[in-house]
Amino acid sequence: MALTKSDIVEKVHMLGFTKKEAVDLVESLLEIIKSTLEKGDDVLVSGFGKFCVKNKAQRRGRNPATGDDLMLRARKVVTFKCSGKLRNKINNQ
Numbered sequence: 001m002a003l004t005k006s007d008i009v010e011k012v013h014m015l016g017f018t019k020k021e022a023v024d025l026v027e028s029l030l031e032i033i034k035s036t037l038e039k040g041d042d043v044l045v046s047g048f049g050k051f052c053v054k055n056k057a058q059r060r061g062r063n064p065a066t067g068d069d070l071m072l073r074a075r076k077v078v079t080f081k082c083s084g085k086l087r088n089k090i091n092n093q
Contacts, residue, residue: 005030037078049082 005026012022033051036043043051053076061072082090 040076047083047085049080049086052079052081053077054079 009019009022009026012025013019017025033043037051037053040053042053056075056077058074059072061070062068063070
């Protein structure tokens, strides 16, 4: 089961914020994260993990449906590395 944005809004609402305040808070937080990553900067959330923007070079690929070779363009991808605290919590340590 995935945790959705509306689930997060509901949990923030349960902390005592109005529904509109919870929506605005979650949207603002996500917008800050997106704009920071868009600039190419990393986002570090202590005790949770680090979102990084990595450059991937152009490379050869293959269309699985037709088997045709093609070139995949260079692009940026977002990666996530969890903190040691989160890793330990997930592994019940």
